[in-house]
Amino acid sequence: MDVAIKEICELQGKIEKVIFQKDNFMIGVLMQETGESMTFKGTLIGIEKGDEIILQGKTIQHPKFGQQLEVLKWERPIPKTRDKIIDYLSSSFIKGCGEKQAKKIVDKLGENAIQLIMEQGESSLKYVNGIGDKKALTIANSVKSTYELQEIVADLSNYGMEPLSIIKYYEKYGSDSADRLKRNPYELSREQLVTFPEADNIAERMGIPKTSFFRIESCVEFTLSQLCFKHGHCFVYEGELMDYTLKVLNQNTNEKVELVDIQNAVFNLEEHSIIVENQRVYPKEFFTYEYYLSEKVKQILNTKKKTVKEKKVDTYIKEFQLKRGITLAEEQKKAIKMALNENISVLTGSAGTGKTTVVEAILEIYQRFHPKHEISLSAPTGRASRKLEESTGHTAKTNHRLLGYKQGGGFDHDHNNKLDHHFYIIDEMSMVDLQMSYSLLRAMPRQSKVLLIGDIHQLPSVNAGNVLKDIIEANAVPRIQLEEIFRQAQGSQIITNANKVNKGQSIELDAAKNDMYFINKSEESGIQDAIIKSTQRFRELGHDLSDILVLTPMKKGRIGTYELNERLQEVLNPPTPAKTEALHGKRVFRLGDKVMQTVNDPDKGIYNGDIGIITKIGKENSEDSTRPKDVITINFQGKVTSHEKSEWKQLDLAYAITIHKSQGGQSPIVITPVSKSHYTMLKRNLIYTGMTRAESKLIMIGQISALNYAIGNNDIMFRQTTLTERIEGDTDMVNFR
Numbered sequence: 001m002d003v004a005i006k007e008i009c010e011l012q013g014k015i016e017k018v019i020f021q022k023d024n025f026m027i028g029v030l031m032q033e034t035g036e037s038m039t040f041k042g043t044l045i046g047i048e049k050g051d052e053i054i055l056q057g058k059t060i061q062h063p064k065f066g067q068q069l070e071v072l073k074w075e076r077p078i079p080k081t082r083d084k085i086i087d088y089l090s091s092s093f094i095k096g097c098g099e100k101q102a103k104k105i106v107d108k109l110g111e112n113a114i115q116l117i118m119e120q121g122e123s124s125l126k127y128v129n130g131i132g133d134k135k136a137l138t139i140a141n142s143v144k145s146t147y148e149l150q151e152i153v154a155d156l157s158n159y160g161m162e163p164l165s166i167i168k169y170y171e172k173y174g175s176d177s178a179d180r181l182k183r184n185p186y187e188l189s190r191e192q193l194v195t196f197p198e199a200d201n202i203a204e205r206m207g208i209p210k211t212s213f214f215r216i217e218s219c220v221e222f223t224l225s226q227l228c229f230k231h232g233h234c235f236v237y238e239g240e241l242m243d244y245t246l247k248v249l250n251q252n253t254n255e256k257v258e259l260v261d262i263q264n265a266v267f268n269l270e271e272h273s274i275i276v277e278n279q280r281v282y283p284k285e286f287f288t289y290e291y292y293l294s295e296k297v298k299q300i301l302n303t304k305k306k307t308v309k310e311k312k313v314d315t316y317i318k319e320f321q322l323k324r325g326i327t328l329a330e331e332q333k334k335a336i337k338m339a340l341n342e343n344i345s346v347l348t349g350s351a352g353t354g355k356t357t358v359v360e361a362i363l364e365i366y367q368r369f370h371p372k373h374e375i376s377l378s379a380p381t382g383r384a385s386r387k388l389e390e391s392t393g394h395t396a397k398t399n400h401r402l403l404g405y406k407q408g409g410g411f412d413h414d415h416n417n418k419l420d421h422h423f424y425i426i427d428e429m430s431m432v433d434l435q436m437s438y439s440l441l442r443a444m445p446r447q448s449k450v451l452l453i454g455d456i457h458q459l460p461s462v463n464a465g466n467v468l469k470d471i472i473e474a475n476a477v478p479r480i481q482l483e484e485i486f487r488q489a490q491g492s493q494i495i496t497n498a499n500k501v502n503k504g505q506s507i508e509l510d511a512a513k514n515d516m517y518f519i520n521k522s523e524e525s526g527i528q529d530a531i532i533k534s535t536q537r538f539r540e541l542g543h544d545l546s547d548i549l550v551l552t553p554m555k556k557g558r559i560g561t562y563e564l565n566e567r568l569q570e571v572l573n574p575p576t577p578a579k580t581e582a583l584h585g586k587r588v589f590r591l592g593d594k595v596m597q598t599v600n601d602p603d604k605g606i607y608n609g610d611i612g613i614i615t616k617i618g619k620e621n622s623e624d625s626t627r628p629k630d631v632i633t634i635n636f637q638g639k640v641t642s643h644e645k646s647e648w649k650q651l652d653l654a655y656a657i658t659i660h661k662s663q664g665g666q667s668p669i670v671i672t673p674v675s676k677s678h679y680t681m682l683k684r685n686l687i688y689t690g691m692t693r694a695e696s697k698l699i700m701i702g703q704i705s706a707l708n709y710a711i712g713n714n715d716i717m718f719r720q721t722t723l724t725e726r727i728e729g730d731t732d733m734v735n736f737r
């Protein structure tokens with residue numbers, strides 16, 4: 001849209017209204033000190049309605065909305081009047097200071113309070129009543145960093161650096177940030193705050209030559225992490241890495257980099273951020289994870305075994321069978337004995353082969369041998385751990401919670417602060433990546449007993465590594481694969497067909513049974529309509545919203561999660577005057593919506609992939625602010641949590657979710673498209689994973705030819721890892737705790 005640029009100007013005033021806000025982009029109205037108001041738009045960080053601010057920018061004439069200020073720079077003026085100082089000190093910007101304390105500070109320091117705090121730090125607050133040393137330090141640091149950061153952002157944004165990346169960098173490097181980034185802007189890429197091409201653009205504006213060794217080193221690191229991320233690899237072969245890096249560096253430039261420059265960069269980076277071993281190049285952290293994980297597995301294997309009496313186990317197994325009214329298969333009994341006798345072992349098997357039943361027996365029998373021992377049950381997702389807890393009756397946690405996930409990264413439990421259980425049972429191991437496996441194993445005491453459970457036919461972990469498969473392939477680790485399928489004995493077509501898919505066979509449907517259907521539709525629009533109709537039909541039949549889940553391989557497109565969620569929200573939870581709504585960007589969250597949490601939030605006790613229903617949208621008072629805040633309240637299967645505006649970006653509508661996200665959970669009714677338009681995703685393990693999420697009804701909609709293509713496509717991307725050979729190799733106990 002054409003807009004006429006008028007002139008650059010500076011305006012000072014108070015944010016009167018926020019019209020639109022997404023991430024750090026804001027459209028709002030500034031009430032100037034002159035009494036005139038002006039609409040503005042731009043990137044403003046940590047600014048809220050009511051804040052005092054100076055805006056610098058271009059006034060433009062928008063054809064529809066009239067005169068506006070396009071913000072180029074913003075600055076928070078140092079407040080000088082008593083009321084403004086109190087407002088500022090008690091705003092959410094300053095940590096540790098409420099309104100009462102803010103008043104006391106102004107009473108003591110007067111109208112120069114902010115200046116004094118900036119100049120003298122925490123000592124300026126020494127004699128303020130009720131503010132101890134610790135609080136004084138928190139307040140002083142908060143005040144200082146607001147203004148220091150403001151200057152650094154203004155300085156560095158001249159080179160095209162985004163304020164948000166500067167802020168994150170500043171959080172780590174503090175006052176040195178500007179100097180460091182002016183010397184080497186590629187640090188932003190090393191810290192993963194921007195991509196290499198973005199850092200390259202910034203460097204170009206700063207006049208840094210294309211042959212700079214900062215650039216070459218940064219590109220080696222970026223290429224390595226990109227290749228590992230894309231394929232789930234733990235390493236890349238040296239030759240491939242160099243060729244790829246050379247291509248990226250010499251794209252669109254006449255200043256050519258030579259192969260020898262890259263060889264030098266690899267040499268310089270070695271031991272710092274990468275490890276080279278037998279012409280394989282690892283990001284340093286991946287090498288570390290593989291190395292320590294394999295050493296820990298060997299250490300546990302080499303610890304003296306504490307076996308149990310076979311006769312007693314047989315008696316206990318008989319008692320378990322009697323109680324459950326089932327006869328365990330021989331392989332199930334072997335699995336029980338393996339887990340009881342071996343220090344570390346693996347139990348695998350496809351859907352419905354009785355893995356959970358074996359876990360129940362193990363729990364019961366182990367407790368009879370060791371009544372005082374602590375057993376830990378865990379799984380990668382909230383949903384998987386809840387399912388495990390429900391079926392075993394034993395407390396189960398997410399792996400993150402077991403380790404004590406700290407907001408901002410890291411765990412409470414590690415090799416210095418070990419966990420204190422005797423037996424660790426970890427389910428859904430196919431989803432657990434290399435880093436998490438390392439963190440779990442390292443936090444276990446040396447004498448631990450470990451049982452890893454999973455189905456290798458499911459999708460592998462999202463992040464690098466193929467730990468379950470690698471451990472199974474290491475001959476040293478005892479393992480049992482359950483083959484007999486029990487769930488089909490109960491007449492389920494879903495499990496029978498899922499296991500057919502797994503073996504590369506076509507599905508067979510019996511019209512007399514009503515748990516699985518395939519609806520033929522050739523076009524995406526027809527598939528979308530059929531998904532909506534099926535969902536509505538289940539609702540009309542009285543099924544709860546939380547019992548129905550649409551699973552799709554992709555996010556984009558007509559039958560991707562974005563569009564399906566919009567349409568499903570429209571028909572399943574349409575707007576009414578009684579339903580409150582919250583707007584986040586273009587997305588509407590409505591009372592009654594089904595939503596998913598997309599990041600781990602251990603403080604709230606909810607995890608990436610947890611699904612809940614919005615039970616309230618409205619304003620709530622909060623401890624750290626004098627103004628009521630907009631809050632969405634969600635019921636995650638009994639756990640009720642409040643989400644402030646800044647946390648809404650962590651929420652997605654969850655009428656439809658991707659098959660990847662659905663792993664580790666199940667739903668009574670699953671509806672899933674199978675379409676040729678998802679060609680790149682049509683793989684056997686994806687279809688199998690989606691099908692096995694359905695507990696009692698599975699509706700597949702699309703082309704049977706697409707389904708058969710997927711069944712025939714067992715071309716699973718090979719992940720380059722060296723965990724198996726490390727476990728099988730000699731133990732290297734040097735430097736290992």
Ligand SMILES: Nc1ncnc2c1ncn2[C@@H]1O[C@H](COP(=O)(O)OP(=O)(O)OP(=O)(O)O)[C@@H](O)[C@H]1O
Binds near residue numbers: 350352356692
């Ligand atoms: N030996 C057995 N005899 C009869 N029924 C069994 C036997 N073992 C398991 N089952 C039953 O088979 C069904 C599937 O078992 P279970 O849930 O233990 O399998 P699973 O491998 O954990 O499945 P999934 O991976 O799909 O959750 C359950 O209803 C269980 O009670």
